Amino acid sequence: MSEDRTTTVGRRDFLRKVGFGTAGVGATLATPLVGSAQADSENNDEKRKARYRESDDVKTFYRVNRYPA
Incomplete structure (x- = not known):
């Protein structure tokens, strides 16, 4: 039997990791x-x-956009 070992990253955890990564780059x-x-x-x-x-x-x-002369 195969076990599914998928790791799920929560939305808040993902945003925290992305936020810290961009702060360091900035x-x-x-x-x-x-x-x-x-x-x-x-x-x-x-x-x-x-x-x-x-x-x-x-x-x-000026001519194309019909500005007055």
Whole structure:
């Protein structure tokens, strides 16, 4: 006769094991992301320059989506 030796994991036990596993991974992944803050490398003139350009792609987007000219 064969005996069924299936182990059943309860719902709460499963969630506890998964929760502890992800907490450990999250702590190890967050550690290298912490670093010192750096200031912007742009001076005031570069910050004030115009950056928006109405290229052909932008004009096509406006035309296709029926924005007023």
